[in-house]
Amino acid sequence: TIVEQLTHFFNQRGALVGRRVLITAGPTQEPIDPVRYISNHSTGKMGYAIARAFAMAGADVTLVSGPTALPLPHPAVRRVPVRSAAEMFRATEAEFEQADLLILNAAVADYTPAHPAHQKIKKKEAEFSLELTKTVDIAATLGARKRPGQLMMGFALETENEQENALGKLQRKNLDWIVLNSLRDAGAGFGHDTNKITVMDRGGNVRVFDLKTKEEVAEDLLTLVKEKLANP
Amino acid sequence: TIVEQLTHFFNQRGALVGRRVLITAGPTQEPIDPVRYISNHSTGKMGYAIARAFAMAGADVTLVSGPTALPLPHPAVRRVPVRSAAEMFRATEAEFEQADLLILNAAVADYTPAHPAHQKIKKKEAEFSLELTKTVDIAATLGARKRPGQLMMGFALETENEQENALGKLQRKNLDWIVLNSLRDAGAGFGHDTNKITVMDRGGNVRVFDLKTKEEVAEDLLTLVKEKLANP
Numbered sequence: 001t002i003v004e005q006l007t008h009f010f011n012q013r014g015a016l017v018g019r020r021v022l023i024t025a026g027p028t029q030e031p032i033d034p035v036r037y038i039s040n041h042s043t044g045k046m047g048y049a050i051a052r053a054f055a056m057a058g059a060d061v062t063l064v065s066g067p068t069a070l071p072l073p074h075p076a077v078r079r080v081p082v083r084s085a086a087e088m089f090r091a092t093e094a095e096f097e098q099a100d101l102l103i104l105n106a107a108v109a110d111y112t113p114a115h116p117a118h119q120k121i122k123k124k125e126a127e128f129s130l131e132l133t134k135t136v137d138i139a140a141t142l143g144a145r146k147r148p149g150q151l152m153m154g155f156a157l158e159t160e161n162e163q164e165n166a167l168g169k170l171q172r173k174n175l176d177w178i179v180l181n182s183l184r185d186a187g188a189g190f191g192h193d194t195n196k197i198t199v200m201d202r203g204g205n206v207r208v209f210d211l212k213t214k215e216e217v218a219e220d221l222l223t224l225v226k227e228k229l230a231n232p
Numbered sequence: 233t234i235v236e237q238l239t240h241f242f243n244q245r246g247a248l249v250g251r252r253v254l255i256t257a258g259p260t261q262e263p264i265d266p267v268r269y270i271s272n273h274s275t276g277k278m279g280y281a282i283a284r285a286f287a288m289a290g291a292d293v294t295l296v297s298g299p300t301a302l303p304l305p306h307p308a309v310r311r312v313p314v315r316s317a318a319e320m321f322r323a324t325e326a327e328f329e330q331a332d333l334l335i336l337n338a339a340v341a342d343y344t345p346a347h348p349a350h351q352k353i354k355k356k357e358a359e360f361s362l363e364l365t366k367t368v369d370i371a372a373t374l375g376a377r378k379r380p381g382q383l384m385m386g387f388a389l390e391t392e393n394e395q396e397n398a399l400g401k402l403q404r405k406n407l408d409w410i411v412l413n414s415l416r417d418a419g420a421g422f423g424h425d426t427n428k429i430t431v432m433d434r435g436g437n438v439r440v441f442d443l444k445t446k447e448e449v450a451e452d453l454l455t456l457v458k459e460k461l462a463n464p
Contacts, residue, residue: 032270034391035339040268069301107267110353111360120391121342128343129361159266159352 004056004074015226016059022099023051024092024106024138026066028085032130033117042107044068046155046195046214050103051077053218057226062099064091066106085109085135096142101225102152104139111135143174151228153177153221167200177201177224199224236288236306247458248291254331255283256324256338256370258298260317264362265349274339276300278387278427278446282335283309285450289458294331296323298338317341317367328374333457334384336371343367375406383460385409385453399432409433409456431456 025047029037048070051063055074063073064080066088072079080095082088085108096102111132139154146152154175156166162182170178180198196211199221209220257279261269280302283295287306295305296312298320304311312327314320317340328334343364371386378384386407388398394414402410412430428443431453441452 035389036270036272036341038264038268038270109268114359120389125366127346127363127365129363131359131361133359134357157267157352 001075004076014058015229016054016057016222019059019100019229020098021054021059021061021101021103022064022092022095023047023054023061023103024064024066024088024108025051026068026070027107028066028088028109029083030085030109030112030135031116032113033119033121035120038109038111038113039067040107040109042066044070045193046217047103047105048073049214049218050105050221053215053222054103057222059101062095064088064095064106066108085112085138089136089138089141092138093142096145100150102142102150103221104142104152104154106138107157108138109135137173139169139173139175146174149232151176151225153179153225155179155181157181163198163200163206166198170200170202175202176228179221233307236308246290247461248286248289248454251291251332251461252330253286253291253293253333253335254296254324254327255279255286255293255335256296256298256320256340257283258300258302259339260298260320260341261315262317262341262344262367263348264345265351265353267352270341270343270345271299272339272341274298276302276338277425278449279335279337280305281446281450282337282453285447285454286335289454291333294327296320296327296338298340317344317370321368321370321373324370325374328377332382334374334382335453336374336384336386338370339389340370341367369405371401371405371407378406381464383408383457385411385457387411387413389413395430395432395438398430402432402434407434408460411453 026044027040027042029039031037044065051061052073055061055076061077063077064082067083080091082091088106088108112135114131114133143152152175154173156169156178158165162180166178166180178200193213194211195214195217197209197217199207258276259272259274261271263269276297283293284305287293287308293309295309296314299315312323314323320338320340344367346363346365375384384407386405388401388410390397394412398410398412410432425445426443427446427449429441429449431439
């Protein structure tokens with residue numbers, strides 16, 4: 001819309017102008033055979049709201065997106081559609097060098113079928129074992145290659161020992177922030193239009209936010225990034 | 233819409249009036265843990281088009297639907313939303329006795345995780361085996377209970393030995409028709425707005441249809457049913 005174009009234009013002097021922001025969003029689909037796959041309940045709404053907020057703030061946004069039904073969040077966003085965890089890794093890695101900030105919001109499959117079938121698997125045995133292998137950990141792999149000045153925000157969805165697990169991820173993956181979503185909070189997480197987050201950073205700060213719309217959560221994350229850019 | 237209501241009203245004297253038609257549509261989602269699941273690429277479009285065509289023809293339609301993004305296909309359709317294969321079986325079985333015609337179009341998972349986890353599975357081992365068990369075969373189970381005068385239409389999606397496999401299903405599951413979708417035909421099957429079908433019946437008739445919109449395919453299936461009702 002004209003408003004979006006104008007807002008983008010007038011934000012050309014903002015803190016995010018000229019910053020290349022790489023965002024991943026949505027689920028991945030891991031093929032079992034030509035018709036079946038493993039996926040998860042991510043809708044991509046949170047990542048798309050973040051992409052929109054950063055684009056509105058003048059950033060140069062690339063959105064690597066798993067399969068979703070969502071429209072492009074902002075005309076200035078460049079979307080790279082992917083399906084599997086392997087495709088998401090390749091697309092994200094390809095954009096990594098140029099990115100000033102990575103926001104890894106996608107719910108990437110941790111495991112993928114080891115031997116996807118080229119034909120539809122016929123139903124015979126009463127039971128069978130699907131062999132799965134670990135996918136590339138995108139955050140850990142790129143976190144290890146992070147250059148000075150490059151910032152990374154990761155997301156964690158935990159159902160047990162939430163803060164402890166999330167903090168472990170922050171350190172292990174060399175992230176600057178980890179955003180914790182809890183499945184325990186009513187109205188938060190997959191499929192909802194609202195979210196309740198806790199953000200931890202490398203300095204040991206823990207910020208607990210209220211339940212908000214995903215658009216408001218995206219604004220809060222944008223504010224955190226702006227603060228960090230102002231005080232590196 | 234008013235047109236739909238009127239069409240439904242004026243079809244009250246048609247061949248389908250007073251006929252209770254039970255249709256299944258869409259994929260199923262089989263939980264691995266609270267966030268992950270196994271599913272398939274069915275969108276539900278074909279089953280929803282069939283539900284609409286039969287409702288327009290005056291039938292009393294119940295639509296047992298797996299997770300889809302589709303709106304109710306017709307105001308006179310009663311939709312029963314389900315998620316897993318087990319839920320789809322229970323919902324379909326509950327409606328089975330009253331149904332005059334069953335159209336089993338859903339892409340029901342053949343296998344489901346044997347031990348779905350109550351907590352999100354943590355990523356540790358490099359590989360793991362997901363134990364799967366066979367789900368209830370809805371068509372075979374209900375086909376075995378079919379009463380005289382009750383009609384059943386099944387669907388088959390084959391990637392190999394298509395007609396032979398489909399005909400085997402027709403006989404084994406005690407169906408009256410089997411509708412074969414081929415993944416090999418361009419523009420046919422999951423996610424497309426068009427479909428190319430071959431219909432086989434118990435009399436040994438094989439009818440090959442052209443590539444058509446799913447709405448047109450639904451009309452063809454309605455015609456086959458009307459013919460059968462006129463010449464039982």
